[in-house]
Amino acid sequence: MTRLCTICARGGSKGVEGKNLMDLGGKPLLAHSIEQALASGLFGVVAVSSDSEAILQVASEWGAEVIIKRPGHLATDRAPKVPVIQHAVQTAEAETGMHYDTLVDLDATSPLRVPADIVGAVGLLETRGVSQVITAMPARRSPYFNLVELDAAGHVQLSKRLDSSVSRRQDAPACFDMNASVYVWTREGLTNWQSPFNPDTLLYEMPEERSVDVDSPLDAEWVRFLYESRDTRSYD
Template identity: 60%
Template structure:
């Protein structure tokens, strides 16, 4: 008899957004923003539980209506705009395990403000996590600016300079090392690695590449308009 992995999807969404108040339950394409992430996770068929963590009961109610199976009350000290995300994910996992009475082997976290991922993206990240010598997986899109070519910093002397340099000058963007923008869409860990890593970066971290059109992170009213437009385009494909 084979061993079956237990897998949980977590979505951590706090209520105190400053840029767009109430953004996690704001309607986009006919659904609250958080519902899109819940539904994509459910569509994969990969998860034994789907846990949503929030300090806001309105968010938890919207998640439950979309199909979340476990609701977690997020502590106030983990719900400030300065609170790091990994402790909140760990808290969500621990509470989900207590409610489900099971220890999960893998955790996949979806950011509620990055709703354009597809079920295929989530499945591909889980497949990558299963590859040898992999502790966790993050997602990113090809960067618009390169630190080796056209991304600059201002020095202590007030002079602009390239953020990173190589032994030879880079005269074409195509000649620079490949760089990515983290899109905060999908994170995946083996449980042991989640509870021992204090950063998403480690010696065995992998990156799954997503296209720019599925990598918009909602942080402004304009982002909602862009997401609605791109969702409409996805539905036509």
């Protein structure tokens, strides 16, 4: 079984300027994902894709084996992520001369995952024989209980309704919040990707404290707090 890890880190960011290189615990944010990928022991190659020379230099310094300069049309804030990953995979395969069976993408802005999360998500895909696994955490809000929408008249209604009402959140169907941490595909699953989920996509559950994605200045402060306060002995 051959496995490739990609990490795609764009230079521009509207939410948090320079977030992929922001300091977290004395390391650039990107470095945490590279180190986690290497520590998992799963990958023949870790590849980093970016339009930023500064990011690519940091990636090389922290152990990424394949450095990929992303083309301009895949580096805009409107570019969807999967084509970026597909380009990274194609480039890494061309450079290494390898064809990879399992493809994993780690989001550089989700630094609180641990190697065991990567191993668990990959293991779920490979043991169950599915084409895709995503990671998520239990949702804080439920569309069946306390997540609402406005109808055409501006009146409040639940986002999803059941045949019978739900009086406690605990009684509502389980819902999950995608945490943008680990994405896993088979080669065919990624090559033939057309929508966010394949018909057989499975979910690997992660706890909330390892699921923060840096999308705003508040997220960045929350990640720093969690990183500095957690007991690292619990994350081996």
